[in-house]
Amino acid sequence: MRIEVRNISFSYNPGQPDEAKILDGISFAVESGTFTGIIGHTGSGKTTLVQQLNGLLKPSSGTILAGDADITSGKVPMADIRRKIGLVFQYPEYQLFEETVAEDIAFGPRNTGMPEEEIEARTREAMKLVGLEYEQFAGRSPFELSGGQKRRAAIAGVLAMKPEVLIMDEPAAGLDPGAHTAILEMIENIRKETGCSIILVSHNMDDIGRYCDQVLVLDHGRLVLSGTPDEVFGRAGELASYGLGLPSGRALIRRMQALGAAIPEEGILTEEQAADAIEAWWKEKR
Amino acid sequence: MKTFISIEGLVYDYPARTPEDQPVRAIDGLDLHIREGSFTAVLGMNGSGKSTLAKCLNGLYVAGDGRVLVDGMDTADDANVWKIRSTVGMVFQNPDNQMVSSIVEDDVAFGPENLGVPSEKIRERIDAAMKAAGIFEQRHRKVHLLSGGQKQRTAIAGVLAMQPRCVVFDESTAMLDPQGRAGVMEIIEDLRRTGITTILITHNMEEAVRADRVIVMKEGRIILEGPPAVVFADRRQIEAAGLALPASLTVRDELIKRGIPVPDYILEMDALAEWLVRTAEAGEPDDED
Numbered sequence: 001m002r003i004e005v006r007n008i009s010f011s012y013n014p015g016q017p018d019e020a021k022i023l024d025g026i027s028f029a030v031e032s033g034t035f036t037g038i039i040g041h042t043g044s045g046k047t048t049l050v051q052q053l054n055g056l057l058k059p060s061s062g063t064i065l066a067g068d069a070d071i072t073s074g075k076v077p078m079a080d081i082r083r084k085i086g087l088v089f090q091y092p093e094y095q096l097f098e099e100t101v102a103e104d105i106a107f108g109p110r111n112t113g114m115p116e117e118e119i120e121a122r123t124r125e126a127m128k129l130v131g132l133e134y135e136q137f138a139g140r141s142p143f144e145l146s147g148g149q150k151r152r153a154a155i156a157g158v159l160a161m162k163p164e165v166l167i168m169d170e171p172a173a174g175l176d177p178g179a180h181t182a183i184l185e186m187i188e189n190i191r192k193e194t195g196c197s198i199i200l201v202s203h204n205m206d207d208i209g210r211y212c213d214q215v216l217v218l219d220h221g222r223l224v225l226s227g228t229p230d231e232v233f234g235r236a237g238e239l240a241s242y243g244l245g246l247p248s249g250r251a252l253i254r255r256m257q258a259l260g261a262a263i264p265e266e267g268i269l270t271e272e273q274a275a276d277a278i279e280a281w282w283k284e285k286r
Numbered sequence: 287m288k289t290f291i292s293i294e295g296l297v298y299d300y301p302a303r304t305p306e307d308q309p310v311r312a313i314d315g316l317d318l319h320i321r322e323g324s325f326t327a328v329l330g331m332n333g334s335g336k337s338t339l340a341k342c343l344n345g346l347y348v349a350g351d352g353r354v355l356v357d358g359m360d361t362a363d364d365a366n367v368w369k370i371r372s373t374v375g376m377v378f379q380n381p382d383n384q385m386v387s388s389i390v391e392d393d394v395a396f397g398p399e400n401l402g403v404p405s406e407k408i409r410e411r412i413d414a415a416m417k418a419a420g421i422f423e424q425r426h427r428k429v430h431l432l433s434g435g436q437k438q439r440t441a442i443a444g445v446l447a448m449q450p451r452c453v454v455f456d457e458s459t460a461m462l463d464p465q466g467r468a469g470v471m472e473i474i475e476d477l478r479r480t481g482i483t484t485i486l487i488t489h490n491m492e493e494a495v496r497a498d499r500v501i502v503m504k505e506g507r508i509i510l511e512g513p514p515a516v517v518f519a520d521r522r523q524i525e526a527a528g529l530a531l532p533a534s535l536t537v538r539d540e541l542i543k544r545g546i547p548v549p550d551y552i553l554e555m556d557a558l559a560e561w562l563v564r565t566a567e568a569g570e571p572d573d574e575d
Contacts, residue, residue, distance in 0.1 A: 041463040042434040147332035174379075174460055176331035176489050177530035203463050206533065243465035248492075248533030248555065255559035261566070271533055275540030278562060282546050285566040 001067045001084060001164040001197070003030040003053065008062030008072075010048060010221075022048045023059070024221045030165070030214070035191060035198045037208040037229070040218035041243035046201045047090075049218065050167045053199070054085040066165075083112070086163030090170045092154035093147070101127075101145070102138035105156045112161075126156040129190050131182075148179035152186070159190065166190065167199040172207070184211065209233060209247030209269035217242060229269050249274030290322035290452060290483050291343060291374075295352030298338055298506075312338040314506035315352070322451075323481045325474065327494040327514075330503035331528030336487045339503070340456045343485065344374035357451070372401065375445035379457040381437035384444070390432070391416065391425040394443045401448070412447050419443035419473055435466025442473055452483035459490060471496070491518075491532035495553045502527050514553055534558050 010023040023045050030036050038046050051057045052064060055071050055078045062072070066085060069076045089095070098104035102123050109119045127134050130152040137145070142153050151171070158166065168187060172180040184207050191198050202208055208215055208229060215232040217225035219242040225232055233239070233246050236254060246254065249271045256263055256278075263281040268274050298313040312335045320326055330336050341347040342354050345361035356374055359366040378384055387393040394412045403411065416422040421439040424432065429440060438458060445453060455474065459467040471493060477484050486493060494500050500517040502510035502524070510523045518524060518535055531539070534555045538548045541562075552558050 041465060174332075174457070174489075176528045177491060178331060178525075178528035180489070181530065205464070243463060245464045249537065252534075252537060252555050252559055255556060256563055259559060259563040261563045271536045272540055275537055275544060278537075278541060279544040279546065282562070282566055286569060 002032050002065075003085075003165060003197075004065040005029070005053070006063045006065070008052060008059035008064060010052065010057060011060050014060050022221050023052070026062075026218075026221075026223045028216055028223060028226060030197055030199060032164075033191070033195050033197050034213045035188070035200065035211050036214045036216065037212035038199065038201045038216045038218065039203070039205070039208055039244055044218040044242075045221040046218055047169055048221075050087060050169060050199060050201060053165075053167060054087045055081050056087070083108075083161045084163055085165045085167065086158040086161055087167045088155055088158050088169065088171060090173055092158075092171075093142075093150035096142040096150060096154055096157075099141060100139050101132065101142050101153050102134075104142050104153060105160050108157060108161045122160045122162070123156075126159040129159055129186075129193060130156045131186055132156065148175055148182065151175070151179075151183065155186075159194075162194075163196055165197045165199065167201075169201045170203070171200070172202075172204065187211070205233075205245050205247045206249075206270075209250065217244065230267055233269065234266070253277060287321040287323055289319045290324075290357055291318070291320040292355040293318040293342075293352070296339075296342060296349050296354060297351035298335075298342060298347055299350050300338075312506055313342065316506065316508060318501065318508065320483060320485065322483055323478070324499060325478045325484045325497045326486070326499050326501060327497035328485065328487045328501045328503065329489075329491075329494055329527070329529055334503040334527070335506040336503055337456055338506075340376065340454050340485070340487055343452075343454055344376055345370045346376070372448050373450055374452045374454060375448055375450035377438070377442050377445055377453065377455045377458045379460050381434070381441040381461075384441040385429050385437065388428055388430070390421060390427050390429060390440050390443075393429055393440055394421075394425075394447050397444055397448045411449065412443070415443040415446035418446050418476065420469060433466070435462050435469050438462060438466060438470060439473070442470070450482070452485070453477060454485045454487070456487045457489065458486075459488060459493065467493075491530055492534070492555075495532050495534065502529065504528075515550060518553070519550065 005026060005028050007025050007027050008023060009025055012020045040046050052059050059072055064071050066081055071081050096104050105123045105126055106119050109122050124134050132152050142150060172183050187198055188211055212229050215229050216223055233250050236246055247269050250265060250268045252274050253263055253265045253268050263277060268277055294317055296313050296316040299309040299311050302309050328336050345367050348362050354361045356370050359370055361370055385393055386396050391412060394416055395408055398408045398411050416425055419439045419442040421443050424436060459470050474484050488494060495514045500514050501508055504527050510517050510520055518531060541548050552561050
C-alpha cells in the first residue's frame with residue numbers, strides 16, 4: 001500500500017498563545033514494498049510524524065492518503081487503518097501483558113473476531129517471521145524471555161494483523177550489538193517475505209545506509225532533506241548542522257578526502273563498499 | 287597508579303520473586319581491579335550482569351559473597367555508605383529518572399545542598415560542574431524543555447557537583463542521538479584528563495575502543511579483558527559474547543582481506559584514515575617501477 005503525506009502540520013494547542021508547532025508542512029510518499037528511514041535529532045518530530053501515519057494523532061492541517069483512503073477525512077474507519085499500518089513503538093516489550101507468548105501475539109487478531117484456526121495460523125506465521133520457534137516459545141510467559149526475544153514477541157503481535165505498512169520506532173534501541181544486527185536483518189526479511197513497506201525511525205546511520213531506499217531528514221518539525229541514502233549522505237555538511245552524521249564507511253572516506261586522498265564517496269553506504277573503494281584507490285596509488 | 291576499586295569473588299543474586307522461584311544469580315564470582323584515573327569500558331549482551339556490577343560499585347547493591355572495596359572502603363559496611371556514594375557518582379541511561387528539580391541549576395545543586403555544603407561554596411561547585419558538563423549556558427532553563435542530550439548533561443553536572451573521584455556511566459549514551467552521544471564522550475575524555483576514574487557501560491563498540499581497558503562480561507563473569515586492541519583481536523570470544531566489532535575494525539578486516547596490510551594498533555576511524563593516506567602517499571620504492 002502506498003502512503004502519501006500532503007503538507008501536514010501538527011500543533012499542540014493550535015491557535016493559542018502557547019501553540020507549539022511540532023510538524024510544519026511535511027510532504028512525502030512511501031511506495032509499496034519499499035524501505036524508508038526517518039532520521040533527525042531528539043525532539044525533531046520523528047515520533048510525532050509516525051503517530052500521524054497510523055492515525056494515533058490527527059494532523060492540524062494537510063492530508064494523508066493510505067492507498068486510496070484519506071485517513072484525515074474522518075470518514076475512514078480507523079480500526080481498518082491501524083490494522084493495515086502497524087506501528088511498533090520504542091521499547092515495545094513494555095506492552096507485553098498476556099500469560100503466554102502465543103496469547104499475547106493472538107490478542108490483536110482475536111479482537112477482530114476471526115475464527116480460532118485463522119488466529120492460530122497467524123500466530124504461527126508471525127512467530128516464524130520474527131524467528132521465535134512456535135513449539136519452543138508459544139506456551140512460555142513473555143516475561144521469562146531475554147530482552148531481544150521479548151522485543152521479537154512484541155513485533156510478532158503487530159505482524160499477526162498482517163499490516164501492509166510496518167512502522168518501527170527505534171526497534172534496536174537498548175539491544176546489544178548481536179541482537180541489534182539480528183533485529184535489523186529480521187525487519188528486512190519481513191519486508192522481503194510479506195512485501196509490506198517498512199518505515200524505520202533510527203539514530204543509527206549505518207542501519208539507514210544499509211537498508212533504506214529512501215531517507216527523510218527532520219529538523220524542528222520540518223522535512224529538510226529527502227532522497228536516496230546516497231543523495232542524503234552526500235550532504236554531510238548540511239546533516240552535521242542538523243546534529244546528524246554519516247554511515248561509518250562513508251565517514252571514513254570523507255576523512256580520507258579531508259587528508260588529501262582523491263577517492264570518490266558516491267555510492268558508499270556500508271563498510272564493505274568503503275573497503276572496495278579504498279582497495280581500488282590503493283592499487284592506483286601503489 | 288594505585289588501585290581505586292578492588293573487587294574480589296563478588297557474587298550477587300536477585301531474590302526470588304515468588305516462594306517457588308529460585309534466586310537469579312547476576313554476578314557469579316567476579317574479580318576486578320580498577321586503577322585510579324583509568325577509563326574502563328564494560329561490554330556484554332543484555333542480561334550479562336553489567337548494570338548489576340555498576341550498582342555494586344557504589345553500594346546501591348551489596349555483595350552477597352566476596353567484597354567490593356572503593357578506595358579501601360568496604361561497600362558492605364553501613365558506616366561507609368555516604369562516603370562511597372559521594373566518591374562514586376552514577377549516571378544512568380534515562381536522564382528523566384535522575385532529575386529532581388524543574389530548573390537546570392537547581393537540579394545540579396540538589397546533591398551538594400543535601401551534603402550540607404555551605405551555600406557560597408555551592409555556587410562555585412555547581413558553576414564548575416555545569417561548565418564541565420557543557421550545560422552552563424542553559425542553567426536557567428526548564429529541565430523538561432531540554433533535548434535528551436542536554437538532560438543527560440544536566441544529570442552529569444549533578445553528579446560532578448558532588449565532586450566524585452569516580453563516575454560510572456551506565457548506558458548513559460543509549461537513548462541519545464549521535465550529537466548527544468558525542469557530547470557525553472567528550473565529557474568522559476575531559477574527566478579522564480583531570481584524573482577522575484571513569485567506567486562506561488555501553489553497547490557501542492566505537493565508544494569502547496577509546497577506553498584504556500575493556501572488560502567483556504557474560505553470564506555474570508568476566509570472559510575477556512585487556513586493552514581494546516587485545517580484546518577486539520579475539521573475534522571468536524567477541525562474537526560469543528553477543529558483541530560486534532567497531533566499524534573501524536570491520537573495515538580494517540575487510541582491507542586486510544583485500545591485501546592492504548593495516549597494522550594491529552590502528553583502532554579508531556581517524557587513525558585508519560591517516561594511516562591509509564600516509565602509507566599510500568609514501569609508496570614503496572619497489573612498487574613504483
